[in-house]
Amino acid sequence: MQDRIRNFSIIAHIDHGKSTLADRLLELTGAISQREMREQFLDKMDLEREKGITIKLQPVRLKYQSRDGQDYILNLIDTPGHVDFSYEVSRSLAACEGAVLLVDASQGIEAQTLANVYLAMDLDLEIVGAVNKIDLPGAEPEQVKEEMETVLGLDRNDILSISAKTGAGVIDLLEAVVNHIPPPQGDPQAPFQALIFDSYFDSYRGAICYFRVKAGQIRKGDIIRMMSSSREFEVAELGVINPNMTEVQLLQAGEVGYLAAGIKNVADTKVGDTITLAERPAEHALPGYQEVKPMVFCGLYPLENNDFERLREALERLKLNDASLLYEPESSEALGFGFRCGFLGLLHLEIVKERLEREYDLSLLATAPSVVYKIILTDGNELLLRNPTHWPPAQRIERVMEPFVKASIMVPQEFVGTIMELCQEKRGAFLNMEYLTTQRVMLTYKLPLAEILYDFFDALKSRTRGYASLDYELGDFEASDLIKLDIMLNGEVVDALSFIAHEDKAYYRARSMAAKLRKIIPRQLYEVVIQAAIGNRVIARESIKAMRKDVLAKCYGGDITRKKKLLEKQKEGKKRMKQIGRVEVPKDAFMTVMSIEDD
Amino acid sequence: MTRDTPALSLYIHIPFCLQKCRYCDFLSLPRSDSSLLDDYTTALLTEIELKAPPFRNRSVDTVYLGGGTPSLMDGAQINKVILRVRDYFNLDENVEVSLEANPATVTRDKLMAFRDAGVNRISLGVQSFIDSDLKRLGRRHRLKDALQTVEDLNKLDWTNFNLDLIYGLPGQSIEGWLYNLETAIDLQPAHLSTYLLQLDPATPLGRELSQGLWQEASEEQLAAMYHQTRGLLARQGFIHYELSNYCRPGQECRHNLAYWQGRPYLGFGSGAVGCLDGRRIINPWPPADYIDALKTGGLPHGKVLEVMDQREQLSEAMVMGLRLIEGISMEEIAVRLGIHPRAQYARLIDEFVERAWLIESCGKLRLNPELYFVSNQVLCHFID
Numbered sequence: 001m002q003d004r005i006r007n008f009s010i011i012a013h014i015d016h017g018k019s020t021l022a023d024r025l026l027e028l029t030g031a032i033s034q035r036e037m038r039e040q041f042l043d044k045m046d047l048e049r050e051k052g053i054t055i056k057l058q059p060v061r062l063k064y065q066s067r068d069g070q071d072y073i074l075n076l077i078d079t080p081g082h083v084d085f086s087y088e089v090s091r092s093l094a095a096c097e098g099a100v101l102l103v104d105a106s107q108g109i110e111a112q113t114l115a116n117v118y119l120a121m122d123l124d125l126e127i128v129g130a131v132n133k134i135d136l137p138g139a140e141p142e143q144v145k146e147e148m149e150t151v152l153g154l155d156r157n158d159i160l161s162i163s164a165k166t167g168a169g170v171i172d173l174l175e176a177v178v179n180h181i182p183p184p185q186g187d188p189q190a191p192f193q194a195l196i197f198d199s200y201f202d203s204y205r206g207a208i209c210y211f212r213v214k215a216g217q218i219r220k221g222d223i224i225r226m227m228s229s230s231r232e233f234e235v236a237e238l239g240v241i242n243p244n245m246t247e248v249q250l251l252q253a254g255e256v257g258y259l260a261a262g263i264k265n266v267a268d269t270k271v272g273d274t275i276t277l278a279e280r281p282a283e284h285a286l287p288g289y290q291e292v293k294p295m296v297f298c299g300l301y302p303l304e305n306n307d308f309e310r311l312r313e314a315l316e317r318l319k320l321n322d323a324s325l326l327y328e329p330e331s332s333e334a335l336g337f338g339f340r341c342g343f344l345g346l347l348h349l350e351i352v353k354e355r356l357e358r359e360y361d362l363s364l365l366a367t368a369p370s371v372v373y374k375i376i377l378t379d380g381n382e383l384l385l386r387n388p389t390h391w392p393p394a395q396r397i398e399r400v401m402e403p404f405v406k407a408s409i410m411v412p413q414e415f416v417g418t419i420m421e422l423c424q425e426k427r428g429a430f431l432n433m434e435y436l437t438t439q440r441v442m443l444t445y446k447l448p449l450a451e452i453l454y455d456f457f458d459a460l461k462s463r464t465r466g467y468a469s470l471d472y473e474l475g476d477f478e479a480s481d482l483i484k485l486d487i488m489l490n491g492e493v494v495d496a497l498s499f500i501a502h503e504d505k506a507y508y509r510a511r512s513m514a515a516k517l518r519k520i521i522p523r524q525l526y527e528v529v530i531q532a533a534i535g536n537r538v539i540a541r542e543s544i545k546a547m548r549k550d551v552l553a554k555c556y557g558g559d560i561t562r563k564k565k566l567l568e569k570q571k572e573g574k575k576r577m578k579q580i581g582r583v584e585v586p587k588d589a590f591m592t593v594m595s596i597e598d599d
Numbered sequence: 600m601t602r603d604t605p606a607l608s609l610y611i612h613i614p615f616c617l618q619k620c621r622y623c624d625f626l627s628l629p630r631s632d633s634s635l636l637d638d639y640t641t642a643l644l645t646e647i648e649l650k651a652p653p654f655r656n657r658s659v660d661t662v663y664l665g666g667g668t669p670s671l672m673d674g675a676q677i678n679k680v681i682l683r684v685r686d687y688f689n690l691d692e693n694v695e696v697s698l699e700a701n702p703a704t705v706t707r708d709k710l711m712a713f714r715d716a717g718v719n720r721i722s723l724g725v726q727s728f729i730d731s732d733l734k735r736l737g738r739r740h741r742l743k744d745a746l747q748t749v750e751d752l753n754k755l756d757w758t759n760f761n762l763d764l765i766y767g768l769p770g771q772s773i774e775g776w777l778y779n780l781e782t783a784i785d786l787q788p789a790h791l792s793t794y795l796l797q798l799d800p801a802t803p804l805g806r807e808l809s810q811g812l813w814q815e816a817s818e819e820q821l822a823a824m825y826h827q828t829r830g831l832l833a834r835q836g837f838i839h840y841e842l843s844n845y846c847r848p849g850q851e852c853r854h855n856l857a858y859w860q861g862r863p864y865l866g867f868g869s870g871a872v873g874c875l876d877g878r879r880i881i882n883p884w885p886p887a888d889y890i891d892a893l894k895t896g897g898l899p900h901g902k903v904l905e906v907m908d909q910r911e912q913l914s915e916a917m918v919m920g921l922r923l924i925e926g927i928s929m930e931e932i933a934v935r936l937g938i939h940p941r942a943q944y945a946r947l948i949d950e951f952v953e954r955a956w957l958i959e960s961c962g963k964l965r966l967n968p969e970l971y972f973v974s975n976q977v978l979c980h981f982i983d
């Protein structure tokens with residue numbers, strides 16, 4: 001049985017054709033008919049389809065009859081490509097014995113791909129290399145294969161040439177998966193052990209867990225035990241995804257599947273936990289996953305103050321499906337009660353906010369994102385600062401440290417100068433430069449995380465006509481000259497608008513922030529004064545003159561309906577505002593700090 | 600019908616004009632052939648007759664002939680219409696009968712004929728006393744026509760007339776506007792309506808604006824025009840009684856007051872709107888459809904614009920009533936609609952009174968005069 005199972009993921013950069021390949025595999029193995037087929041089939045969320053990216057990992061079980069006439073079960077775990085979701089990737093890889101590395105035949109290897117390949121190699125996964133999009137005019141498969149050989153040490157003769165779009169070479173790829181990726185190990189007779197690699201909440205069935213069986217077997221009706229909490233549940237539903245949820249009687253070592261067990265409490269299904277059976281429990285839990293440490297934080301507040309409890313529940317449930325999300329309640333003078341949330345990056349933040357709004361019907365306001373700062377106080381204590389509002393008074397601060405990253409930037413050699421300039425502007429320190437091939441260079445810089453968060457990626461792309469790619473890993477905290485900037489509206493500090501800036505750039509950023517806010521905040525019935533200050537020292541000031549005129553149409557018998565519609569529209573406009581003191585501030589204003597340019 | 604049933608107002612729409620003004624987005628057609636006007640008159644007569652029966656016992660205290668350009672009709676046509684109203688409705692002895700007139704379309708004889716038909720209030724669409732403005736606006740009349748019409752009214756001892764003026768015209772300065780206003784005051788009208796030019800982008804003048812062929816005056820300038828108008832007219836003894844309307848003491852347009860005070864009105868003619876017990880209905884448009892409908896003998900099927908429940912009627916009472924300078928009487932609204940404004944809006948009212956956006960005294964609630972020109976910012980909160 002195990003000999004006929006192959007568990008694998010696909011590693012690829014965004015737009016290198018991963019979801020298209022997944023679509024083709026579904027089609028060629030008959031998992032779905034032509035009629036059911038639609039693009040990005042495995043991306044279930046509207047958000048994924050709209051943005052054309054994969055956010056969530058998604059397992060699917062395929063049946064494949066190989067050229068030797070044998071039937072195989074292939075468990076494909078589709079994974080996201082963006083750096084913010086590398087936690088999803090690492091969990092998928094841990095449930096597999098192999099990975100298909102897919103590289104665009106005209107783009108070559110990208111920084112992010114490299115990182116994921118190293119991750120797979122660390123987990124001893126077998127890599128099957130494939131060059132994709134060979135049907136396109138600019139394709140240079142041989143050159144890309146050479147790159148894969150030099151950079152990753154794959155044998156170029158083993159690398160396949162395929163087109164996921166036309167289907168060319170995809171059967172060969174399936175053969176390679178069967179022949180090169182080893183079958184799973186694990187004793188089906190041993191005590192049951194399964195690793196939860198994902199879960200989500202279903203209103204009817206409770207928590208649904210996706211797991212990989214490492215040892216033993218499980219049947220519907222078995223009593224399972226969560227090894228971290230020792231809580232026990234009866235399996236109400238056991239199944240595989242092929243690609244619809246299909247119930248099965250039994251799953252055993254090496255297989256991938258899902259279960260529902262009437263688990264109502266979200267805390268009882270932690271991703272990375274080990275499931276065993278109550279009757280004959282395993283002795284040890286599986287290693288599980290390293291906890292991820294979100295480094296980007298922002299406040300999420302309900303626009304309607306009485307939605308706080310609903311937001312708490314939504315976060316609880318979303319956390320089940322997104323283990324990397326961190327949240328804790330906080331309050332803001334300006335915004336009331338909300339949560340400080342931690343994310344893996346800005347895309348992650350954006351996606352979480354959108355999912356909360358869509359899947360839980362909430363209207364949310366996000367405050368300016370910031371990284372975590374470490375503040376050494378004069379009394380020797382350390383403070384981890386996730387919210388700029390809690391910046392201590394200057395006399396209590398010994399020094400401030402911020403997180404740095406080691407950034408790897410892959411770029412065609414002609415852009416090296418530009419990129420070095422950009423890194424310089426962003427307070428980067430040069431670490432290394434390496435020629436991957438004669439044309440492609442890998443630059444390594446140490447950069448403050450705060451600097452690459454905002455517009456770094458955009459700048460990178462625009463200065464290299466889209467050719468550069470970036471990956472980064474978190475490094476250590478290091479001392480920097482940082483200060484807190486406060487924003488005041490009509491003399492009152494708006495805590496939710498405070499942000500941390502480097503001293504050298506503070507003056508410029510303060511002015512730029514005030515000017516931006518002046519443009520974003522509409523005229524009100526009284527003058528609004530915007531000030532930016534460091535402590536008590538105001539360093540920038542703008543004012544928005546009072547509104548003097550509004551639509552003042554005639555209003556007689558035939559005009560009333562029209563007039564009321566206009567008023568309704570004006571009122572709708574106000575709903576998108578947050579009342580701070582007496583100033584109506586558009587909810588997007590809190591993200592303004594993100595779009596302040598640096599030069 | 601009970602004793603308390605409020606008096607009715609009748610609105611009669613005459614949707615024809617010599618030509619369409621370049622800023623106009625109202626229901627009107629640039630046509631004035633006499634056969635069409637005759638057919639239309641006939642249709643109106645039928646509609647009045649058919650619509651009247653349920654309202655036999657209800658007193659009608661205002662009739663308003665609006666447009667379009669009602670003064671395109673001749674004296675005989677207007678006479679027939681008013682006579683039909685008299686025959687089928689129970690007109691109050693002090694009934695106010697207004698008619699909108701374009702100075703280019705009336706003579707002294709025509710005015711006399713209107714008066715004989717029962718019209719006792721004339722509203723004159725002057726808009727500006729400067730010919731270049733009038734040209735730009737696509738108006739057919741000129742300064743001399745306006746002066747002539749007022750002189751004719753004077754000769755007839757007809758003092759109850761209104762002048763319509765527009766400010767915020769292309770290229771108009773504050774001084775230019777005040778000149779127009781002073782000229783109007785010199786003509787001793789009983790009533791003045793001053794409107795801020797409001798352009799739909801689909802009108803010719805609106806298109807010119809969006810193409811950048813001219814620029815609107817700044818918010819500050821327009822606000823100055825509005826507030827200086829208030830000051831100047833107050834000094835001249837005019838009462839400011841609605842956001843855009845002024846009059847000599849006791850000369851308010853009672854018909855328009857009925858709209859702002861939420862009283863019932865019936866609409867006659869193509870595109871006319873009526874509102875009764877929270878149901879607002881618009882008659883068929885264009886006139887050809889309306890005329891055809893009435894030729895076949897039935898009442899035209901109006902389109903229901905809205906049906907308001909008690910709360911929606913209250914919301915409307917707030918946004919319409921607060922346009923009046925004296926504001927609203929909360930008790931009166933409570934009696935009329937069976938729901939007290941405070942029952943619905945206590946928090947809003949208290950907050951706005953505290954901010955001095957609204958002024959509350961003796962059970963009345965009114966807008967702070969500082970906010971007249973930005974009234975929507977306050978009014979929109981009362982829309983649910």
